[in-house]
Amino acid sequence: MQKQVSKTQQTIGAAILSAVLLFGVGGVIVYGVENEVAYQPDELYVEECGACHYAYPAGLLPASSWQGIMRGLEDHFEDNAETDEETATYITNYLVENALRPGQNPKWSVLLRNMPSDPPLRIVELPGFLQSHESELELIEGLDMGMDFFSPCEDCHRQAEQGLFDKELLPGGYGPTSR
């Protein structure tokens, strides 16, 4: 049985096909662009520091803070995080090279706001961090958790491992995951 395809049907078909192609090609391009700027932390850094806690991206703290942290690994926020000199030097260089500084990562530049001349050692103590988490600070007030609540970024920023902290990616509700 043969059926004549009408002009209208042809147009609709062509439109659908173009739309599919457009989305497909567009998707590939966007994916490629996103991949290009994808966050890729240093392997040794993640192995050494990520064994005990989320390996905070270097770009979340200014260089002087990283240097301060790396100088005091023997008492690392009440933990011992010593490592051999070669490893420590390598990691310090990596962190300093990729540290928070103007122009480094526009998405994280909010952390540079009102940066004091002697920056704190902890990300959660940066004025820019406090400013960008004002509503969350209000939420935890009275919870008796203190600033430690904020230490595991990945509890709320579920894609922190990929260096993604976008507000749009936040799940509903706050608080530690089920670990």
Place this chain on the structure above:
Amino acid sequence: MTGQSSVMFLLRGLILIALLLTGVIMQATEVSDAMLEEFASEATEDFTAEAGLTTWITPQPNGRSCESCHGESLFATGSHYKTGELIEPMAPSVNPERLTERRKINKWFLRNCKWTYGRECTAQEKGDILLWLSQQ
């Protein structure tokens, strides 16, 4: 291929795989064995698994012990006392990567002894612990 030769072929394959696996396991004990020998040259007594176990589980005056983070079973996953970061099981029988890297063994002895005991462990303590761990 005849029936007999294909059986032989399979057998040879199995033997090869078994040899390769043994090689991997042998390597694991080679590292800890070599380190045990080195520790022994600085220790006063023969190492025993019992002493290793005791050192591992006995809480210090500060309340800390190896179990604070590694948990009560070497065959299960532990978690960091503060951050909750998961720690893979310590027993080589369930986690073959354990005790295969000298650098890691030394690093964690240094870090964890200082956190738990407030000092570096002695060669005697490290040897006892390593012996006990290597048997798990």
